[in-house]
Amino acid sequence: MASLILVRHGESQWNLEQRFTGWADVGLTARGIEQMRVAGTALLSEGIELDVTFSSALSRCIHSLWILLESMDMVWVTQHVDWRLNERHYGALTGQMKMRAEERYGTLAVKEWRRGYAAQPPPLDEAAREYVNLDQRYAGVPARDLPKTESLSQTVGRVSKAWVEAIAPQLLYGRSVVVVAHGNSLRALTKIVEELSDAEVGQVEIGNGEPCIYDINAALKATNKRILMQDIKSPSHIL
Template identity: 40%
Template sequence: MPLILIRHGESEANFANYWTGWLDVNLTEKGREQAMLAGKKISEAGYQIDLAFESVLKRSILTAELILEQNNASAVPEFKTWRLNERHYGDLVGKNKAKMTAEYGAEQVEKWRRGYDEVPPQVKINHFDRRYNNLDPRLIPKGESLHQTEQRVIPLWQDEIVPELKAGKTVLVVGHGNSLRSLIRYIEEVPPLEVNQIDIPNATAMIYDFDQQMKITHKKIM
């Protein structure tokens, strides 16, 4: 029951070093190349993807499309969900990380980036487009800790992804640094205080095999 977790390829925000959160930015050319290479590696390793889960942000969607194309799997079902969105960085969105480090100090910035319960300064009003029109406004955050991000990711895992894995399907999940970090913390049972040690590089496939009790039997990174 293979699960393939992968963070999107390099985005314009990764390149410019600013917080993105739910801001919708594109892949760089390097990011597109990374996604295609990841898809090629997955195919060469013998994995045939049966379906994909993505966030509703285009850096995730485009990465998934490029991986599926390289896997000869462009026709498989794709499920786009806000639950895989990057952590909402509140009022930090759009701000340069180096400048924020100079202003608030490296320790505080590290807490915002990697802490489990640290909530960033919240925005007063979200300015989102129609992709969230059908989502209960009470579910839309104005800033999230990693713990809060995990609380929206885990229902997707339990209700949507696990049943597909138990049905014997190879599942691709293309998310973001923190939505994947929260999922990995949960499935690997990493203590919250050690979550900052989970590193999620761009476009690097993390492949898990599970038994019928959903216990990890094997993990590899490529």
């Protein structure tokens, strides 16, 4: 039996400010750092031993993973950074406060972009572009694969490739795998693992720093699930 542990990064500064973050490289708050320490301690108390780890290419996830591993005294565990686990790309919404976006585009439109499965926000514009730094970490990625906006459906599509090519093979070897990613990329993995419908996945809520532990059998099916809840809560939505 393999183990898959999904953990949303600790609270970021834009989570705190209720801004659409997406591919913007925003750092953790003090509360976010502490959330990841608590998450690591909780996993250690559960007797979890890790074999391999994955994170998105965004700093808030990489930093969160480092804190998690340090808290578990497992900094030596192999770490893979995979851009396909990045947060959903919010296009022109990137950097906007939720309230301001609702004033500009209308509450119903913003709700559909946040909760709908196929709806895309407007593509990246000049104002949002300054927040999205396509630097050396994306050097090997074909330009056609780098989005300018994404629906949740498209996010599921790219995360599915990471699942098939990178994560699932580790689970088939019976390994204990942790994935530190984002609200929407973890929604995508939850959809895959739990075989959720398109409608169901949009309603999935994932708290910062709350490990979700699955027991995974040889058919890559989840046979058990438990969530280690945080006492240090964030008011952040998945934005």
